[in-house]
Amino acid sequence: MRKLSIFLLIMVVLGSCARQDRFIIEGSVTEGAGETLYLYRMDLGGDVLIDSTVIGRNDQFTFRQNALFEPTFFKLSLTPSRFITLLGDSAEHINITASLSRFSRDYTVENSPGSEKVQILKRRITALRSEVDAIIDNFNDLPESQQAEELEAVSTRLTEEIDEYKKFIEAFVLENPRSFASYYALFLTFSDETLVMNILDRDDQRLFATIATSLNLIYPDSERVRHLYNMVLSVKAEERMARMIQELANEGRSYPELVLPDLDGNDVALSSLEGNVILVSFWGSWDETSVRENRNLKRLYSQYHHRGFEIYQVGLERSRVLWESAVVRDELPWISVSDLQFTNSYAAQVFNVQRVPANYLISREGELVGKDLFGTRLEERLREEL
Template sequence: MSRFILFFSLLLLLSACGEKNKMRVSGKIENGEGKVLYLKQLNLSGEVDVDSVVLKAKGNFKFSLPKLENPTFFLLKLSDKNFITLLADSTEKIEVIANAENLSKHYDVSSLGSNYIQALNTRFDRTKTEVDSLMKIYNDTPKDEKELIEEVRQDLIEVIDNQKVFVRDFVMANPRSFASYYAVFQRFDDGTLVLNAYDKEDLNLFSTVATSLSLFYPESPRSEQLKNFVLNIRKEIKIGELQSKLKNEAQSNIPDIEEEDLNGKKIKLSSLKGKLVLLSFWASWDEKSRKENKNLIKIYNKYKAKGFEVYQVSLDRSKILWEGAVEQDKLPWINVSDLRFTDSYPARIYNVQQLPANYLISKKGEVIGKDLFGRILDEKLNDLLN
């Protein structure tokens, strides 16, 4: 009898030790009877099935996994549009209480990393709701109500800027957390990152997280991926700078641009060959650009009949803001954009570092001037066209 008790005690001890070396996700999903609850691991290559359970009347569930080598993202999922994102670490025991009708709307989770993810998603959902609301107001506003349109445009800029500030503050407060990795890669519905890796300030945030995670989690695939992401961006920027230098030296064989105007028509820069062209870069949110446009209109009207044309590229993210600025400033020339903000392809291949910026292109298609504004541009055009 004593041997049996000793054997049974050893089994209990081994079982307890085994549980200590596992990561566990358990809890309760209300109103989920009969539904299948999935636990999926989020790898860089996509979702990987881990386990599943058919929920019973009480909605209790429990998933156990081997000890995690690095912090890992998981989905607790009922469907493609009904899931919770979790961030688990090592042998963490995560408890989740949620409602099957909308898992992510209101849920409680006993995990610091998962709480961070919940806070990031809650804040971002609010931002997207505000953006959608402002876009509806814009679409419903008659075009002749210029003041209201401008007010909506400014509100939209403020909402997006506030979201970026929130992400930056979060990252600086939590550089060692994989939640910061999640934060820097948050995207709007159109796939655009909240942070722009080609912007110096934003790239520094990517670098901060990459450096911290590489130090504390050097074996993590995500640490390696983020480090390579930053290195590749820096490499692209250096290549762009070198290309710009070579272009300035050669002043010939300029790269072509083909982007859409406000009506969706694609227009090539090369289609203007035979004219004296000012390739101009601007953005609706940049005050210096808007001010310079007023000066450029006077110059354009003065030399248009003599073969002068403007091919202007907007570095906007939103077509609404871009269109509003074009209409408000009454810009009469060709205006195109790929709506990729400062990640704009034309801006990258021409190594635009600040706004406004421009290149003066001869009738033969050669760069003969750079960043010519106001009186200096006027004098240059007068020499060439008179």
């Protein structure tokens, strides 16, 4: 009998643990008995239906899912246009109270800090949409003759409303830098689905970068976080490229000047090779693919150097000793330079190098004529230029 009691105790404990490892959404929808409620997971590629239930006679409903590995967005939906957005986490037990008539407009959410933050954001974006739509509708109702007179005033009102909203979002994001709700805040839209926050706007971009950086530290494997992080990196890379193009236009060249030290410590300018066909090559002695590519470059260099082919190879290195030993070991015959700043190298930044190996081909006339050409593609282009 004692053994049986211990067995039952163990089963109770295990059952309790199992219940704690479940993610639960439950609640009530007044006058909703008999209605079908759908639960969607909001993935990057679109909403995915994961469950549905019929609201009971007592207006109650329950969804049970496995515990979440990371904060996840859900839609609790009656119809495509009537839904509640939730931000669930781990083994939360979310409680929703709503009515059928005002399901998505007036509800309460408990036991879910993320979902509560999302509700605050939805109320604020709804208010902005109402204000903006009213201003635009009033303007469109004016006679054409009066619209021209009111255009500047209307533009000012719209700007003021949007600026006020963005101040709210900035304060929210800075107060909640580690919350997926801040991610949600960045992608809210006007009524026409246009994003309010613009990643190309310098002030807005700072918020995108703040959330991307902070969430990446906590959730580096999250697809949603990687998407945001890569978006920020891409925009910054495009900005660097635009600055580089402008600098080149100001200098009258189609490529940026580089002046870096070689193995002997002597500064070598890229422009000193003008008049030749130049391959600006980026590599790392620590990267196996770069080392393999150098073997192909040695063959091309041996074959075309006498016809005016030069290689200006930038090593993205930390250690001078390791870099020098690799150049000597592999018997690299061309110009090898490095500022030993690894991926923070100025050269890598101005040429917008995202990975190694990478290269740019410059014609005898000083024009950039190729990027990331390898193998037969590089050789074919070399023949054209030489």
